[in-house]
Amino acid sequence: MQELGPLIKAAILGIVEGLTEFLPISSTGHLILAGELLDFNDEKGKAFLIMIQTGAMLAVMWQYRVKFWDLTVGLFSRRDAQIFVAKLFVAFLPAAIVGLLLGGLIKTYLFGSIPVAIALIAGAFVILAVEHHYKSWRVESVDDMTFRDALMVGLAQCFSLIPGVSRAGATIIGGMLCGLSRKAATEFSFFLAVPTLIAAGAYDFMKLGGEFSAEDIEILAVGLIVSFISALICIRWLLRYVASHTFNVFAWYRIALGIIILAMVW
Secondary structure: OOOOOHHHHHHHHHHHHHHHOOOOOOHHHHHHHHHHHOOOOOHHHHHHHHHOHHHHHHHHHHHOHHHHHHHHHHOOOOHHHHHHHHHHHHHHHHHHHHHHHHHHHHHHHHOOHHHHHHHHHHHHHHHHHHHHHOOOOOEOOHHHOOHHHHHHHHHHHHHHHOOOOOHHHHHHHHHHHHOEOHHHHHHHHHHHHHHHHHHHHHHHHHHHHHHOOHHHHHHHHHHHHHHHHHHHHHHHHHHHHOOOOOOHHHHHHHHHHHHHHHHHHO
16 A cells, blocks of 8 residues: 555545544554554654544534533633533543653554554453443433542543553443443543543654654645544444444454454464
């Protein structure tokens, strides 16, 4: 696939990002694999893969624009808005700290096909185990979450720093383990994506932004726009899906993909 033009590669990666960011199948894992297939896996390419996640973040903000506007307007005047933002901060903090401390080591040693495949399969068995025992919940809405719930989801998100685990999978399954409904866990995962993806994209842009040329900015814009559109489609579909389905199908997909990757490497 090396003969494809850079804009086509950016569009393909944007589609992969948008369709996988909010599903429990690991967007980073899929992007790493797609980047290797497209020969888009040098240091600049790895930064590109992280920065186009901003497009998916913007899709969340558009889907929940009323909620985000309400939070923005009420942040300095309403107690409920302040509490919700504080919960997001509590959930965001653990992965931010661990990412700063271990991000370089993770990119050096875990950004590869075999670690991704192992994480995909291991995460699948966690999903299947949780779904097997998940019978009831105590938190129906994200507004009813406690600070302890937010912290536990934040600690679960730390596992998503391992490529192949899945940020969405870690936060959703972590939320379900805390007693959140599938809908509440999924929506909180969406909201938590906003500060997480902003921080990840901004950090990488500050480190490597000066190395991007005018042509690279055009490629980045294509990736962002395509990821925004595909992520918005995925978010709306997932909200309908979780209303009446488990996450088992994603677990079996992870196992199949992990086995295929290991077989191809072998």
